Amino acid sequence: MDKVLDSIVIGGGQAGLASGYHLQKKGLQFLILEAGKQATGSWPLYYESLKLFSPTRFSSLPGMKFPGIPDQYPSREEVxxxxxxxxxxxxxxxxxxxxxxxxxxxxxxxxxxTGSGDIYQTKTIINATGSFHSPFTPDIKGQENFRGQILHSSEYRNPEGFANQRILIVGRRNSAVQLAIELSEYSRTSLVVRQPVQLVKQRVWGQDLHFWIRVIGLDTFPFWRFGKEVPIPGGAADLGDYKERIAARKPDQLPMFTSFYSDGVIWSDGKREVVDTVIFATGYQVNLPYLKPIGALDSEGIPLQVAGISTSVPGIYYVGLEGQRSFSSATLRGVGPDAQFVVKRILRYLKN
Structure with missing residues (x-):
């Protein structure tokens, strides 16, 4: 492609679409490049029972309300x-x-x-890819000898094939808790944690938690302006009877095991337990190797940026990074404001 565009957005998920909306609104010439077959990000790859932990009324991209009952929590298919x-x-x-x-x-x-051999030219780039394709799985002693199944939560789809197993799910945030509760209906399932799960009450004084987060300003408070990291909660949203289920030990919680052996895991007291499957719900890591040659990343591959603006390569921007500008930056409700902020900076850059 010989034409030089004003901007190219890498990634066609929620962050990329929100970026496209604001670029279009400003009349800029741009394209959105999506690695997959459709512009829905990683949502089709998530486990089938996934629900957002923010209700419909707080889950919209700019310019178009999320349809449905305001206080219900959208499913994967609805997203x-x-x-x-x-x-x-x-x-x-x-x-x-x-x-x-x-x-x-x-x-x-x-x-x-691109991998297909196409070439594009642009004055600016908005990197809006998620990290779903770069799951983080800790390296635990003896893991290579374990004869059971080890998965990351990104590989889990539904409970089919897990019936009557002994399953351990490592993690304590939303995905870990949702998977453990689902699988506990079919198997003997435990959450394995370094600290007990903290369930965040979803409704306070008749309003969803996200209402209060907005009221007090935490959802948009610019921590980055003060040189501080945006706080990311370490607990899980209580989207129903989670508290009662965990209190009833279905699933139960166990402290982290120390190592694997051929048939299972070894606990901190030295006891061995036969385990069929271990699922790591341990999050994801940023993986943007294509930006390394131009010096946009640090030695660990993390973008050198503040509030979505590259600090090492003028013309490079980001939308969708966790904690980028606010508590909600990497969410459906948060990518819109971040995209708007970034596009304003692009306009300034193009005028110079």
């Missing part, structure tokens, strides 16, 4: 349908099957190469 409808409504220019493999800078412009 996928919403993202598809969003792209169609605003006729956002998305090109699918365009996995970015390399970014270079020459003659003041960025040159983007």
């Amino acid at each position: 996928i349908h919403y993202l598809e409808s969003y792209r169609k409504k605003f006729e956002l220019p998305v090109r699918t099957n365009q996995k970015v493999v390399l970014v270079e800078k020459e003659n003041g412009f960025f040159r983007i190469q």
Whole structure:
């Protein structure tokens, strides 16, 4: 592609679509490059029973309300349908099957190469990819000798095939708790944690927690302006009877095991237990190798940025990083304000 665009958005999920909305609103020439077959991010790959922990009324992208009952929590399928409808409504220019493999800078412009061999040129880049394809799994002693099944939560889809197993789920946040509660209906399942699960009460004084987060300003408080990291909660949202289920030990909670052996795990007291499956709900890590050649990442591969603006490569921006500008930055409700902030900075950059 010979034409030099104002901006290219890498990633066609919620962060990419929100970025496209604001770029379009400002009349900029842009494209959204999506590695997959559709512009729905990683949502089709999440486990089937997934529900947002924010209600419908607080789960919208800019310009289009999330349909449905305001106080219900959208399902995975509802989010996928919403993202598809969003792209169609605003006729956002998305090109699918365009996995970015390399970014270079020459003659003041960025040159983007995709796995299909296509080349794009642009004045600015918004990286809006998630980290779903880079799951973090800790390296635990004896893991290579374990003859059972080890999964990351990103590989889990539904309880089929797990009936009557002994299952350990490592983690204490939303995904870990949701999976453990679901699987405990079919198998003997335990949450394995370093600290007990902290369930955040979802409704306070008749309002969803997210209402109060907005009222007190935590959802948008600019911690980054004061050189502080945005606090990310370590607990899980109580989306129903979670508190009662955990109190009833279905699932129960156990302190982290020390190592694996061929048939299971070894606990801190030296006891061995036969285990069929271990699922790590231990989160994800940023993986943007295509930005390394231009110096956009630190030695550990983390973007050098403040509030979504690259501090090492002028013209590089980010939307969708956890804690980027606020408590809600990596969520459906948070990517819109962050995209708007970034696009304003792009306009300033293009005028200079």
